[in-house]
Amino acid sequence: MMHGLERLKEMPLSLRLIREMHERLLQSGRGGAKSPGEFRRSQNWIGGTRPGNALFVPPPTTELDTCLDALERFMHEDESRLPALIKAGLLHVQFETIHPFLDGNGRIGRLLVTLYLCVNGVLRKPLLYLSLYLKTHRNDYYRLLQEVREQGAWVAWLDFFLAGIADTANQAFDAATRIVDLFKEDRERITAESDRAGSALRVHDLFQQNPFLTANQLVERTGPSAPTVNAVLSDLERLGAVEEITGRRRGRVFNYSRYLAILSEGTEPLSSPTMGVTA
Template sequence: MGQNAPYPALEKLPPKRESIETISILRQANKATAALAELKGIAKTIPNQAMLINAIVLQEAKDSSEIENIITTQDELYTALTINQTNVSPATKEVINYRKAIFLGFDFVKNQGFLKVNDIVNVQQSLVGNSAGIRSAPGTVLKNDKTGEIVYTPPQDKQEILDLLTNFIDHYNKEEPDLSPLINMAILHYQFESIHPFYDGNGRTGRILNILFLILNRLIDIPILYLSSYIIENKQDYYGLLNHTNRTGEWEEWILFMLRAVESTSLQTIKKINAIRNLLESVATEVQHSAPKTYKKELIELLFEQPYSKIEFVVTRLNVERKAASRYLRELENIGILESHKIGRETLYINRRLFDLLKDKMQ
């Protein structure tokens, strides 16, 4: 935008109805809603929902952080989660914090059925690992990474930020039966990013709020739809359309972008869930055939909740002695289900096929 003041001043919600319900928007909203409904149904075919939540939440944590140039690898993440390393990289630690923040927000939604402004603050604090809270000192501006040009100056006065957040959360929690929740999500996401209430973590917090909004509106049951992979692939459009809407007050292209993100990501996630289910069934059959004494439903499910496992996980889940747990894992390695890797004094057992599947973009 190239100016040092919010331009135009950020208006409170809601926008005028005619600007957010064009024919193109309504048509795309129907397509996105249908894809999301199919995803919700497919997700229910996985008997152990923890498998989906753990696998997909961590991928989202990685992708959403990557948008903010926080880069780590799948291997670093799973290793850190499995053996509780203290010397993990700062990027890996931030991604693990993101995962915690998603689960914290999910708990708020499940337990309350709504969100409060303070819940958003708690999610953001869990994410960034500090308690600075809502911006109180002026001077925050958003700049173009390459040119250094100021592209947007969010509201500076703390009371104005609080007023806008109160207006935001009122509309976030409000049931609007005559407006598509997906259109509403796009509007709410724009508004939150424009308020930019924190010194750090606004984008990641806003993307967590998207998924919690879908759960609140019963479009999905568990946190498994994330738009970050789509945003990474279309990062320039994402930021360009945020700025365009702020500069012009025109909503259509921004809302269409977000609706296409929901449709595309829903279809990708359906493919991923089907692939996980097929692999789960294939591995279960393989173990029953090649190592029948080792086969236990709970053991197979454990290996699909996280691609990296260790003896302690099996001891806890199956309530068996370490010797038995070690024997199960070694037997699964012998028949090619797992690979073992030594890290320090720990032996990790990797479900390589699941690991590779989770990395797959599923185009």
């Protein structure tokens, strides 16, 4: 997502950018051997063991260029005057139905929603992720996608999609509020209970920016000596603000565990129907 937003300073939202994001995504995730950054050159399917018994078969490769061209044109058209939220919902179905990659279509399709809303000024920061909502309601999600494909049931899909946007936005607001409250609570405890409050607050500030840090990194970034930083980390451990996660004496890594707990809510992998790929 951040790569895509950075590249938008130089290029428009496009198929080229989607391929770049896909290549980057598969560098460190599952599917690394399935043509990162390249649109598929073979038939894929969703559900079942072969196209003949699949739940859904995306367009054949002979139609892929035409479908992708229509997707890119729809991203940029303004004659319909559709609100950006509605278009984001339509684009997601269009992308998932084309299923242009051998792997990673679901992840890119969810990123595309957030990216599109950022491009069109609905979001100032990429703080809305639909993954948790779609995972929680996965049966409805897959059913509604299929009903659009088979019956043209766009209204039911958009009702579901917009409810997900509202639910996710409310969750993001709640998480942000809890993070602000957590930072305030820990700062107050550090100020009241730490013998090295000044240094401890500087360290606490760094953990807000990066919830995983080593003692050496903290020495480099805050200025105090290594013994002082180690004493501060002991204070923060005692106060429950940070936690050492390696169990080693050297090369220790600390994390801001309660902050991470809020950030990590709902980030378990989103499972999907079995997909096959023919040679």
